[in-house]
Amino acid sequence: MHSHSPLVSPVSLSDTRKLGFFFSDHHRWLLQHVRRQLSNRPDAEDTAAETFCQIIAARVDPATIEQPRAYLATIARRLIFDRHRRRRLEQAYLERLMMLPEALAPSPEETHLLLEALHAIDHSLAGLPLVVKKAFLLSQLDGLPYAEISRRLGVSERTVGRYMTQALRQCYLSGAQP
């Protein structure tokens, strides 16, 4: 819309400068904020940097962010939470790996792919009750019919259906195109 050409042309900072200001204004605060939650300093620095990277990657204009700190904190919180989840998953994975007979253990390359996949699944099913995840994975990974799942979990088939609906809603959301 160019119908009203303003008398004073708005001074526009170039995007890079805007980002530069944004970064310098909030970086210290964000780092402190993150460090309250992550005691490990390199982790905190990673998370703070990753937060800004996400803003750059998403081409967000910092001038449009209403509450920069709340916004940054929200992104950082997700990253921190994700990091926790990932750590826990890897930990559990390694513990289990050590108990497996060598013949069954995946190779390092396979482990890498598998961990990525497990993390993505874990992320997509985050927040669901354990029993819902169990029901869904029995169907999704093992292809079991609801009758069998209901027997194993000790719930009715209808309940299995409800659990499936819950899990599939989250799958649907994570299937959105980036």
Next chain:
Amino acid sequence: MSRTALGPAAEQAIAWMVRLRSGRDEARQQAQFHQWLAQDPANAQAWEQLQRGMGQHYEVARQAPDALRDTLLQPSIGRREVLRGIGGLGVVGGALWLGVRSEGGRVLTADLRTGTGERRILMLPDGSRLSLNAGTAVDVQFTAGQRLLRLYRGALVIQVAPDASRPFIVRSEQGDARALGTRFLVEQQADATRVVVLEHAVRASLPGGAWLDLAAGQAALLTRKRIEPLQGSQAYRADWLEGHLSVLDEPLDAVVDALRPYRPGVIRVSPQVRQLRVQGVFPLDDSERTLAALEETMPIRVRRFGGWVTLIEAR
């Protein structure tokens, strides 16, 4: 649990998936399903998205030994489950200011947060009266043994309701302010915490064990290493309660910091003018007027870019 509303096509796609996976009456369902799928491009699209969400990663996971797959079935992390508002207040659901959770079992946990330019007064469940300055974030952690406010940023004034069996503590990043009487202010700054006693007394302490009792009218600054008593009356620090900012003699930088929670966007003060001394009383709720007043009385120039970026520099 929050449920994102999905569109009708998405809900139908999910319902179909639930039915098709059940392992019953497959042939009859298949025909109906294909009819649904062909009915509307939106249906096909929703189906595709659902399949993407159930795709590739599961293929990989299927190849894994059961023991490794089961890593997905760990009990989930203790994200807060109890999120309750107090007295119908807007409580931030997403735990924006997620801090360290108290180890106690069932505590009343709520995040209180004020936005830009917003002050708030509220009654806590014990009858204490809490005032939050703009841009403040607080966790309320009341247990049978104590009443703890965790201040993450901003400033608060608390009027403590007496309860001999449960001490009242405000915890900041640097340390604790424990009520020995009633009314005091705690302000979280970048690297320090200011405690100002308005009535009765407060015990300020650091995690290391150092402590200092402050009487009415006294104030202290808590840093990581020590507690520094502040000279002169600091009661004016609570003037935000009345909506103004009183400045006796402070660097411009500190004055702008006090304005930040009242102004959206970014305010940047150029290094040459940060240390200029400021005196005066300024309206908080009209940051534009405050900036104009500063510009009038000081050798500075205020430039505004689209309402979101404000630069203050030497004239």
